[in-house]
Amino acid sequence: MVVDSVAAVKSAKSYVAAPRRGPVTRILENEGWFAFFLLLPTAVLLGLFMAYPFIEGVLLALSDAKVGVPGNFVGLQNFAVLLNDSIFRIAVWNTVLYTAVTTVFKLALGLWLALLLNRHFRGKAVTRAFVLLPFIIPTVLSTFAWKWMFDPTFSVINWTLFHLGIIRTRINWLSDPGLALVSVIIVNIWRGVPFYAISLLAGLQTINPELAEAAAIDGARPWQRFRYITWPLLLPVTMVVVLFSVIQTFADFQLVYVLTGGGPANATQLFATYAYQIGVGTGLLGQGAAISLAMFPVLLVVVVVQLLYIRRVEIH
């Protein structure tokens, strides 16, 4: 026992005095190298799957490549073509409208749901799980279901409205140019609200409930408590959620592709669907790549502005 502890003390001492370090250990103890090794896997993955395709995409956009034809460098010609492409202009306008309208509704509805779910009531856990459903179901699958619901002949929506006496004739949800974009927007909102609701709920739960109590005692009515306490404290989370959502919505493809394919008469054509139609559908790879790339500056601006804003909110 005594001998043991003496030995332990000795070995501990020798460790402190002269740690044995191999060459690998020595390199790893250098912070710079250590950081490099930690970052390496991420850097390789990012390079392989993000940077490389992005650069290839840029090169493609600067060429006149078609399916089966490697193509030559043509400079900005593809972009020049876009300037005079009336469908492209429609797609830009649609994308902006689609993103703006859905974001406003998703934020409002998501916030409302989050505030409701943040209260205590029976069956809260189950409700939360249900709210997530639209988010969990694969988009293509749920969109097909919506397609059925919008079908003029078999539509539940029409059937319900008809039997409630609200409409007299069938509504052509997806084939009426005016309604098609509305329909697509509705489905996008339906699918996007859960993400907002759950993320904002997580944000709400980080806010100390005592603050609301203190404000109530201070004389703030419920709306004022939201306006002066909850909303400002939730703002950083809200900004991140909106940032993610705007990026995703701006580049949305699946939903429109399944529901309308960009039709009728390009009424629901978005950046992504138009790029796909030109690049893959028509086979003009270079032109399609140029359309995709045209989104990039817009998204970049959105990201930079929002990140700057988030940083400002966090500092103050």
Add this chain to the structure above:
Amino acid sequence: MARVIIRNLNKKFDGVHAVKDVNLEIHDKEFVVLVGPSGCGKTTTLRMVAGLESITSGEVLIGDRVVNELPPMDRDIAMVFQNYALYPHMNVYDNMAFGLKMRGFDRVEITSRVQAAAEILGIHEQLNRKPRQLSGGQRQRVALGRAIVRHPQVFLFDEPLSNLDAKLRIQMRVEIKKIHVRLGTTAIYVTHDQVEAMTLGDRVVVMKDGVVQQVGEPLELYNEPANRFVAGFIGSPAMNFATVEMADADGALWARHEGIRIKVPEGIAGRLRRHAGENVTLGIRPEDLRVASDGDTADQSFDAVVEVIEKLGSQILLDVKVGPNTMVAAVEPTVKAKVHDHLRLALNPDRLHFFDGVSQAAI
């Protein structure tokens, strides 16, 4: 300013009866402290007065109004929370001004009130800082400031000092007392620290398991505890307890146990006599014990063996063994004692406490 009356107040959470039939009358300008061990229902009682918790049954009156159904903002109260509950995104000024803004005071009035409060609390240099840029003590001051700018009828405090270190706690305790003397606002103060309760309270309410045990002025609780719980809770170090048998012998009443044979003083022997032959609890405060001198009689003292010595400077605490019981004696700092020493401890016969063996109520 106003009085607060609590009548037959009850609170039941599903399954937990947290507050049981609490009755309390707090006078105008009075500082009342609710004290008791963790989970005894202090916070719940306070929150019902504040309107943050619904009332299961009973009544709360502030001024002369029953406020049971009034929302917190209409009760004209201010509350200081344990974790301060400062608005993290507002600076100190806005934190203090918020309640006034919500109530529609004009800017000039708000500024002058906030400035005055900041002056009293010594935080006028921090008005532009955010809560997270403040020390714990400064945050506590801001929380106090937010309460006093409103000039409410009643202040409610829920363990406002428990997050501060010992030294700061004593300092803030004094400041709260000063503010109360200066403003004279009726106050209800919750704490689990009996020293805080004794130093701050005009009257102290001792609670246990949702039931009020005793209401009284600090010295009243100390000198005449209503039951064994209050006796043990109030006072530090805590009162010593020993189960003794009351015996009538040689024309006197004796409290006996292994190692203890104490003659009950004439003054209280009368009311204890009917417990003759029964077991009761004897209570002796550590400060009522001293090392016996030649003048002390055998029937007012007992033998003890020293087990632990705690030198506090102003006094020495001796943890001793008396027969099978352990006791603490607070003795003069000049006493020279060593561990395992055999001593004779004398007691102050006028300051003995006896509690019923079953109900534990004071006899």
